[in-house]
Structure formats: structure tokens, C-alpha cells
Amino acid sequence: MSETKIYISPKELQSIMDWIETFDPKPHRVEIIAHPTGIGTALRVEVETADGEGRYKDITDYENW
Numbered sequence: 001m002s003e004t005k006i007y008i009s010p011k012e013l014q015s016i017m018d019w020i021e022t023f024d025p026k027p028h029r030v031e032i033i034a035h036p037t038g039i040g041t042a043l044r045v046e047v048e049t050a051d052g053e054g055r056y057k058d059i060t061d062y063e064n065w
Contacts, residue, residue, distance in 0.1 A: 008059075016030065016055070016057075031045065039065055040062075040065040045052045
């Protein structure tokens with residue numbers, strides 16, 4: 001398996017942590033998806049909240065582009 005690196009800013013990381021703190025119960029897994037846009041990389045976080053259900057959040061630090 002090859003290595004994949006995702007670069008996130010401290011602001012994006014804090015956004016993830018603040019968002020996850022709102023869940024009760026806390027999700028067991030957090031998926032971070034990096035999507036190149038041509039201008040920069042957009043970041044989306046997804047969590048599964050129940051079987052087949054979930055939520056997502058765009059945590060891209062657009063000010064850093």
C-alpha cells in the first residue's frame with residue numbers, strides 16, 4: 001500500500017475537533033477527504049452517526065489558499 005499525505009492547517013484541525021465535540025455519542029471513525037480544486041485542496045470530514053447515516057463538514061481553510 002502506498003503512503004498518502006493530507007496537509008491540514010491548525011485552523012482546519014481545530015475545526016474538526018470542535019465539530020466532533022458536538023456529537024453524543026462520539027463517532028468511532030472520522031474520514032478526511034481531500035479534493036483538489038485547481039486553486040487549492042478542499043477538505044471534507046465525514047462521520048457515520050448510525051448504520052447507513054452520517055454527517056459531513058467542509059473544514060477547508062479558504063483564507064489560507
